[in-house]
Amino acid sequence: xxxxxxxxxxxxxxxxxxxxxxxxxxxxxxxxxxxxxxxxxxxxxxxxxxxxxxxxxxxxxxxxxxxxxxxxxxxxxxxxxxxxxxxxxxxxxxxxxxxxxxxxxxxxxxxxxxxxxxxxxxxxxxxxxxxxxxxxxxxxxxxxxxxxxxxxxxxxxxxxxxxxxxxxxxxxxxxxxxxxxxxxxxxxxxxxxxxxxxxxxxxxxxxxxxxxxxxxxxxxxxxxxxxxxxxxxxxxxxxxxxxxxxxxxxxxxxxxxxxxxxxxxxxxxxxxxxxxxxxxxxxxxxxxxxxxxxxxxxxxxxxxxxxxxxxxxxxxxxxxxxxxxxxxxxxxxxxxxxxx
Amino acid sequence: xxxxxxxxxxxxxxxxxxxxxxxxxxxxxxxxxxxxxxxxxxxxxxxxxxxxxxxxxxxxxxxxxxxxxxxxxxxxxxxxxxxxxxxxxxxxxxxxxxxxxxxxxxxxxxxxxxxxxxxxxxxxxxxxxxxxxxxxxxxxxxxxxxxxxxxxxxxxxxxxxxxxxxxxxxxxxxxxxxxxxxxxxxxxxxxxxxxxxxxxxxxxxxxxxxxxxxxxxxxxxxxxxxxxxxxxxxxxxxxxxxxxxxxxxxxxxxxxxxx
Ligand SMILES: Nc1ncnc2c1ncn2[C@@H]1O[C@H](COP(=O)(O)OP(=O)(O)OP(=O)(O)O)[C@@H](O)[C@H]1O
Ligand SMILES: [Mg+2]
Numbered sequence: 001x002x003x004x005x006x007x008x009x010x011x012x013x014x015x016x017x018x019x020x021x022x023x024x025x026x027x028x029x030x031x032x033x034x035x036x037x038x039x040x041x042x043x044x045x046x047x048x049x050x051x052x053x054x055x056x057x058x059x060x061x062x063x064x065x066x067x068x069x070x071x072x073x074x075x076x077x078x079x080x081x082x083x084x085x086x087x088x089x090x091x092x093x094x095x096x097x098x099x100x101x102x103x104x105x106x107x108x109x110x111x112x113x114x115x116x117x118x119x120x121x122x123x124x125x126x127x128x129x130x131x132x133x134x135x136x137x138x139x140x141x142x143x144x145x146x147x148x149x150x151x152x153x154x155x156x157x158x159x160x161x162x163x164x165x166x167x168x169x170x171x172x173x174x175x176x177x178x179x180x181x182x183x184x185x186x187x188x189x190x191x192x193x194x195x196x197x198x199x200x201x202x203x204x205x206x207x208x209x210x211x212x213x214x215x216x217x218x219x220x221x222x223x224x225x226x227x228x229x230x231x232x233x234x235x236x237x238x239x240x241x242x243x244x245x246x247x248x249x250x251x252x253x254x255x256x257x258x259x260x261x262x263x264x265x266x267x268x269x270x271x272x273x274x275x276x277x278x279x280x281x282x283x284x285x286x287x288x289x290x291x292x293x294x295x296x297x298x299x300x301x302x303x304x305x306x307x308x309x310x311x312x313x314x315x316x317x318x319x320x321x322x323x324x325x326x327x328x329x330x331x332x333x334x335x336x337x338x339x340x
Numbered sequence: 341x342x343x344x345x346x347x348x349x350x351x352x353x354x355x356x357x358x359x360x361x362x363x364x365x366x367x368x369x370x371x372x373x374x375x376x377x378x379x380x381x382x383x384x385x386x387x388x389x390x391x392x393x394x395x396x397x398x399x400x401x402x403x404x405x406x407x408x409x410x411x412x413x414x415x416x417x418x419x420x421x422x423x424x425x426x427x428x429x430x431x432x433x434x435x436x437x438x439x440x441x442x443x444x445x446x447x448x449x450x451x452x453x454x455x456x457x458x459x460x461x462x463x464x465x466x467x468x469x470x471x472x473x474x475x476x477x478x479x480x481x482x483x484x485x486x487x488x489x490x491x492x493x494x495x496x497x498x499x500x501x502x503x504x505x506x507x508x509x510x511x512x513x514x515x516x517x518x519x520x521x522x523x524x525x526x527x528x529x530x531x532x533x534x535x536x537x538x539x540x541x542x543x544x545x546x547x548x549x550x551x552x553x554x555x556x557x558x559x560x561x562x563x564x565x566x567x568x569x570x571x572x573x574x575x576x577x578x579x580x581x582x583x584x585x586x587x588x589x590x591x592x593x594x595x596x597x598x599x
Contacts, residue, residue, distance in 0.1 A: 192457040192466040192473045199443055199454055206441040209403065211429035211458035211515065 013268040014186055020272075021179045025172060033167040037239070038283050040171045042272075043178040044235045045279045049259045049271035050185055051228025056257070057265030058189065059221030060201030065111075065127035066256040068134035069226045071248025072107065073100035073233020075138065078151045078243055085155070093157035097177075097234040104230025108223030116218050123222065131250045138245035150244030154237045174235050181231060188224070189268060197221050201266075262300055264312030273311040277303075353380040355417070356519050356551045357402070362411030364394070364401050371397040372408070373575030379519070384545055384552040386566030386583075388559070390595070394575040395555045396438050399521050403435055404428055415519070430459065434517040436508050438524050438555070444497025448488055448507055451496050452479040456514035478514065486510045486540060502533045509537065513544055519551045526558045534558070538565050563587065571595070 028036055052066040077096035085092025107130075115126040138145050145151060156164040157173065164170040188194060196217050199207040208214050237243055246252075255278055263274025277299075285292040307313040357379040364372040372394040379385050387395050400406040402413050404425040413421045420428060443451050457466060457473035466473055483492050486506045491499060496507055505528065512520050525541075526534050538561060544550050556562045562569060563583040571578040571586060573595050579586060586592055 188467065190471050191469070192453075192460075192471065195446070195450060195454050195457065198446070202443050202445060203441060205405065205425075206437065206443070207454075208425040209405075209429055209435055209437070209441075210455045210511065211426050212454075213426045213458070216463065 011190075014183075016269060017179060017182050017186065021175060024175055028168070028171065036167045036171045038280060040174045040235075040239050042275050042280050043174050044232050044239060045256075045259070046272045046275040047178055047181050047235070048229050048232035049256055049263065049275050050182065051225040051232070052256055053225075053260045053263075053265060053267075053271045054185065054189075054197070054228070055222050055225030056260055057267070057270065058194065058197040058201060059218060059225075061218065061222055061225075062121065062124040062257075063127045063222060063225065064124055064250070064253050064257065065131035065134070066226070066229045067248045067250075067252035068127075068131040069104045069107065069229025070233040070236060070252075070256075071134060071138055071243075071245070072104050073230035074237040074243050074248070075145055075151065075233075076100045076103055076230075077234045077237040078154045079144075081155055081157070081238070082151070082153060089155075089158040089163065090161070093234070093238070096237075097231065100230040100234040101227045102230075104233075105223045105227035108226035109219060111226075112219045112222040116215060116222075127253075128250070131253050135245055135249050138248055145245070148244060150242055152242045154241045154243065156238045156241075170239070174239065177231075177235060181228065185228070186268065193217070193220070198266075258300060262303060262310050264310030264316075267310070267312040267316075270310060270312050277311065353382065355379070356381050356383075356415065357553070358414040358417075359398075359402060360412045360414070362398065362401055362413065363409045364397050364406060365409045370575050372401060374411075375572070375575070375577055377570055377577060377580065379551055379553055381551055382545070382549055383568060384541070384554065384566045386562040386569040387553065387555045387572060388557070388562055388569060388586075389572030389578070393572045395572055396523055398572075399435065399523055399553075399555065403433065403521065426458070429515070429517075432515075432518040433521070434512040434515060434519075435521040436512050436523055436525060438527070440501070440504050440508055442496040442499075442504050442507050442511065445495060447493050447495055448483060448499070449476075449479050449492045451507060451511055452482050452514050455511035459515040475514070482510045482514060485543075487536060502529045505529050506533065506537060506540075509540070513548075513550070516548065517550060519553075521553045521555075523555045524557065525554065526556055526561045534561060541565060 024039070028039055031039070048066055048070050051069070052063060055061050055063045076099050077093070080086055080096035080099060081092040087095045111126050111130055112123065115123040139148055141147070142149075156170050158164065159173065164173050189197070196207070196212050199210070199212055200214055200217055204214055259274035259278040260271060261274070262277050263270030263272065282292055282296060285295055288295055303311065307317065309316060355378045359378070360376050362372055362375045363370070375394075375398055387398070389395055397406065401408040401411075404423050404427070407422055411421070412419060415428075415431065415433065420431075443454065446454065453472050453475045456475045456478060460466065460473045460475065461469060472479070480492070483489055486509070488503065488507060488510070491503065496504060499507065505525065509522065509525050512522065525537060529537060541552065542565065545552060554562065554566060566583060568580065569583055569586045570580050571589075571592050578595060579589050579592050581589065
């Protein structure tokens, strides 16, 4: 049963989410706030990458604006929650979360609709232009975003009347939201939608002849993927407590793209691995000083040369070899039986 | 098929598909050059003709993969010219392509479920409903019907060519279509499987009343399966008739069967 397609494997993914969540809940209890920050950051970027993985990995659409969506969520959250919050301490963050998701979902629809009408690869150009535009807005519209000086004093959310100022409490909050978002994604991908997304990536012509509405599914994949960027932004802002335009630049969108590819596009757990590679590893590589980008780039290059399917691809290769060996053993066994 | 010897006061069979003056030109190439024909309910219509005479292009124009240069297509008397393929499929028309088109990374069962799922409920009910869209039993039936039983959990890409061809055809039937257009279903299929494919198609035609249009080069296959045959040559219809009539038609023998 666990052989073959992504869909039969997804239940192993569910188990991984739940076990991973349980471990993460207790594991970092001893960590200092820096350690907690790094893990929280990893989760947040995993969510953003998970959205892009839907767009790119499952539906095969190239979006170059995921960091811009992250930025929209982060700035929206900063604006909604700062200075006591526009809906009070308790409700401002939930409101910001919903607004971040909705804004980026709608942005996805507005960008995707005309782009996908023309030709699928136009989406890459349209999102690139959008990412550039958003960066300029983040940087130049000082009255709204604080411009290059950024936006500071973004508060942590308040839960049950208590502000999550404690780093462990906030980390656990990020963990809960990340798990919920992962479960929602898991559910969607194992539903008939996931099958349709994969079909439209593998063979849109045949998918259409089987009644798969290409435009609806394509648009949905892109809009939901973008929304995950926005939702990650709603966690990003209170995590870093200070935002400026730099992490939402076009280059940051490329790093997110790389994250998805490095992790293994089209694999459910790929974004988590990719984000560890792109956002945790640099922290570890700090000792190399200015060389870290060079080391990172070299590692990406080598990894993709060894395994174009990313980190998960290496795991898959071993599993496939195993599977073939099993099948060979079975054939040998049945041959022996026939011979007897 | 029985032909009534005496004229009887029955209503003539309903026309499912009607193609009128269809043309498709690629620059100077007149791939389809004014083709008209109709398909009756319950019929198995064969289309034969030499390589490059426009058979596949004709299918693509009927089914919305290509926009015809000229002409009209009607389904049950309703104009469907230029409708999207997905829309046509949801109206009960399905097809296979000349080049094998299964989803290699999905299992046989997943391929079949995919082929039927868009006909089940709404977008929303598919998201929140069961992951097999309630089609596991139907898929199982189809797997048994096409003798793919032991392969249900195998990735389609791992099947033999002939098995993939069977799966490809099976997928066209998952949604219980009224009209199925098959482009060279027998191409590259060995004799044993060919017999079983023919047997399956006849059974579906009989039991579900599905209407077929089949493009094929394999003469024995066409002549024994089809109730009526259209011969095409250079983008035009050369002749139409029962298999026996076609076999005896001098123009057809000259143009096609002769060699
Ligand atoms: N997209 C296209 N662009 C240009 N020419 C095309 C295109 N598709 C088909 N043709 C041409 O149209 C003609 C008819 O092709 P078509 O594929 O319909 O033939 P066919 O009858 O299906 O042949 P076969 O039996 O070999 O499958 C050929 O000359 C082919 O080269
Ligand atoms: Mg052809």
